[in-house]
Amino acid sequence: MADLMDIIKGRRSIRKYEDKEVPEEFLNQILESVKWAPSWTNSQCWEVIVVKDPTIREQLQTTLIKNPSTKAMVQAPIVLVVCGKLKSSGYYNDQVTTKFGDWFMFDLGIATQNLCLTAYSLGLGTVIVGLLDHDKAKEILGVPDGYELVSMIPLGYPAKDPEAPKRREISEFTHSDKF
Numbered sequence: 001m002a003d004l005m006d007i008i009k010g011r012r013s014i015r016k017y018e019d020k021e022v023p024e025e026f027l028n029q030i031l032e033s034v035k036w037a038p039s040w041t042n043s044q045c046w047e048v049i050v051v052k053d054p055t056i057r058e059q060l061q062t063t064l065i066k067n068p069s070t071k072a073m074v075q076a077p078i079v080l081v082v083c084g085k086l087k088s089s090g091y092y093n094d095q096v097t098t099k100f101g102d103w104f105m106f107d108l109g110i111a112t113q114n115l116c117l118t119a120y121s122l123g124l125g126t127v128i129v130g131l132l133d134h135d136k137a138k139e140i141l142g143v144p145d146g147y148e149l150v151s152m153i154p155l156g157y158p159a160k161d162p163e164a165p166k167r168r169e170i171s172e173f174t175h176s177d178k179f
Contacts, residue, residue, distance in 0.1 A: 007121050012164070014125025015069050017076040017156035026122045027078065030155070033118035037111035040089040040103045046111045049081040049141055056140065060152060063137040069129045069154065076154030080115065080126075081137070083147045084108045108150050115153065125158035 027050065034048060051057055054074065060081075061073040073079060090096055090103025100106075116126045129152045138149040 007117050009164070011116055011120040012125070012158075012162050013069075013127040014154075014156075014158045014160075014162070015072045015127055016159040017072060017125065017154065018159050019075075019077075020157045021077050022124060022156060026119075026124065027155075029122060030080075030115055030118045030124075033114040034111045037107070037114045039107040039110070041092075043085075043089040043107065045085040045089040045104045045107050047083040047085065047143075047147060048115075049083065049143075051079040051081060051141075052077065059140045060137055063133045063140070064129065065131050065133065067129060067131045069127050072127055072154040073129070073152070075159075076156035078155040080153040080155055081141060081149060082108055082112055082115075082151045082153065083138075083143055083149045086146055086148060104148070105150065112151065112153070119155055123157065124155055126153050126155050128153055 031048065031050075034046060035044075037046070039045060051060065057074050057076075057079050060079060061070060064070050064073065084104035084107070086102055086104060087094070087096075088104070089107045090098045090101065096102065112128060116128065119126045130150070132152065134149050137152065138147075141149065143149050
């Protein structure tokens with residue numbers, strides 16, 4: 001297994017996939033990494049729908065809005081759909097406690113990062129797709145009230161390895177003591 005910093009630096013958004021199945025063992029490892037993501041008061045507010053059915057992936061593809069990942073939705077053998085339970089993360093005694101309201105997006109971000117880094121460590125590629133008609137996708141997948149569908153993540157073996165995009169220097173985004 002690669003060094004963590006190599007994994008962080010090596011992960012890319014993959015939009016072209018090989019026609020090759022993902023081993024069930026790898027999928028389980030990826031889902032295990034979601035299981036162990038930190039969350040507000042251990043609320044574990046995530047739900048992950050594993051979509052392998054090509055017909056359903058085609059239906060999900062129709063929910064994308066001018067998205068560079070449109071082909072990836074059907075080309076990748078699996079699409080992981082990340083949903084969040086509302087009014088659980090960021091709440092105490094059924095009352096929201098954060099300035100930013102429901103904290104589920106933060107928790108799902110951490111879980112998604114675990115998912116993508118684990119996939120990369122196994123030689124797989126992912127792309128986080130958020131530009132879509134969320135309500136239409138939610139309807140296709142039967143996501144119940146009280147949950148939001150947040151992102152769809154094609155998963156598979158990369159057909160190409162893109163270059164890293166330019167990154168800001170650390171000095172450009174760090175501040176000492178005050179902003």
